[in-house]
Amino acid sequence: MASEELVEPLGIEWVPSAKRHGKPSQLFSLWFSANLGMPAWLVGVLGPVLGLDLGQTLFAIILGNIIASLLVGLTAKAGTGQGLAQLPLSRSIFGRRGNYLPSFLNTLSAIGWYTINTAVGGEAMAKLIHIPLALGLFFVAAGQIALGYLGYDIIHRFERVMVYVQGVLFILMSYEVVHHLPRLAHVHAGNYGDFLLELAAVVSYSFSWAPYASDYGRYLPESTAPQRVFWATFWGTFLGTVWVECIGAVVGALGWGNLSPIGMVQNLMGPLTGFALLAIIFGTMTADAINGYTATLSLLTLDIPIRRTQAAIFLGAVGWLVAWLANSHLLSDYENFLLLLSYWVAPWVGIVLVAAHQGLINKDRALLAKGVDAAAIGGFLVGIVAVIPFMSTILFEGPVAKMLDNGDTGYYAGMLVGALVYYLLLRLRKSAALSHSLS
Structure with a gap:
């Protein structure tokens, strides 16, 4: 079994058998700790801000995270043992060239969320x-850059430690939330449009990890069981996100949704605000270690x-x-x-x-790929267009x-239409190939 390395020497190259190491269980700690942060908290706050009562918000959080965590888990499972x-x-x-479009979009998305998180963590x-x-932003960014520079093994070690550190800090937050529950005012239930919008926000937050999913299991041995990868990814994503979003839902139901993220924390935690600020800083770094590393790999996939x-x-x-340069209005527009x-x-x-x-997903096809696959690009573009209405x-x-x-169902439409168009184009390609071979 290969040992861990301080500075990861590989870029996006295939990981040879001699360098494979680790267990699927490390994916649980990585995804659990990566989701214990302010972005997930704010998704929970959004439900009451939209007009939902606490019960509706909690239902949207649980249902949305089941959907999203299943998809992230299935994506991770598809890459098991491939070394990419x-x-x-x-x-x-x-x-190879057709893949430039999703690679560019993922680079843009990952570095964008890295920036938003850095702004929140730097303020904390x-x-x-x-x-x-400016100095707070620098300290947070320096730590994140160091994690990205060192790479895969150090990121996994950091996330394993943060499971315990963040766990203690969020237990303190949960304790304060319970003490605030008697202060909740009665709120009339919101409409189904607001529920669909909150559900979309919940799904989109966890769902957006899917293009990252195999990045953190690419060194696992080739004999790794895909089902173990699926469940470790599913439960890590689901439990971490649901916990933090439920805290956010109570904060939103208390009527603090119009405050800044730091203002919400100060209202909730009172004299324990320092511990909550630590949780925000560490949550920024656990999420941005993932965002920064994936942005790097996606950028390299553009053959730069x-x-x-x-x-x-x-x-x-x-x-x-x-x-550092952005003001709060620009950051809001950027988000x-x-x-x-x-x-x-x-x-x-x-x-x-x-x-x-x-x-069709395997490392041999990926390493030998050239040009553009018309069926995949066709399904992808039609799926994006299908989202718009x-x-x-x-x-x-x-x-x-x-x-x-005002309910949002774009994610479901895009996924179903993209998959269907791609499947039909594959069938047409196979039929044409079969007809050609028989002629």
Whole structure:
């Protein structure tokens, strides 16, 4: 069994058998700790802000996370034992050049969320130790860049430690939440459109991890059981996210949804605010270790001639610089843009699941891939177009969403249409090939 390395020497190359190590259980700790942070908290806060009562919000949180965690788990399962990260492995479906589009979108998404998280974590750092915001951002970004530079093994070690550290800090938050429950006012139930919108927010948060899924199991031995990868990923994603989003739901139901993230924490925790600020800082780093590393791998999948370590420093520095230069209004607009951008994940996941069922995802196809796979790109583009009538965002609302009282069902439409179009195009290709061989 290969040993862990301080600085990961590989980029997006195939991981040879001699370097394989680890167990599927490490995926549980990684996904659990990565979701114990402010982004998931804010998804929970959103339900009451939209007008839902606490029961409706909790139901949306549980249902949405079942859907999303299943999809992230299935995506991770599809890459088990292949020795490639998720987007490089996606070349086996889209072709080498065809894969540039999802790789570019994933780079943009990952570094975007890295920037948003850094802004929140940097503010928490500045308030905790009473330093200028610019310095707080620098300290948080420096730690994240170091994790990205060191790579796979150090990220897994860091996430394993953070399971316990973050676990204690969020237990304290949960304790405070219980003490605030008697203060909840009676709220009338919201309409089904608001419920669909909250459900979409819950699904989109966890769902957006799917293009990352195989990045953190690519060193696992080739004999690793796919089912173990699936369940470790599922439960890590589901339990971590549900816990934090439920805390956020209570905070939102207390009427604090109009406050800044730090303001919510101060209202909830009172004299224990320092512990909560630590949780935000560590939550930023656990999430951004994942965002930064995946952004690096996705960037390399664009065939840009740069080393992994150089890409980690460059992208980390870009994220820090944007977080430093941006004001709160710009960050809010940027987050809305990222939420809109995340709709591309839906048709991509649908296509990946069809390809996995057809046995088309494997490292040999990925390593030999060239050009553009018309069936995959066709399904992907049609799936993205299919999202538009169903989406409900601040930036755009489709006609079907308006009919559903502003309810958002774009993710489901995009995934189903993308998968269906890809499947039909594969069938047509096979029929044409069979006809050609018989003629």
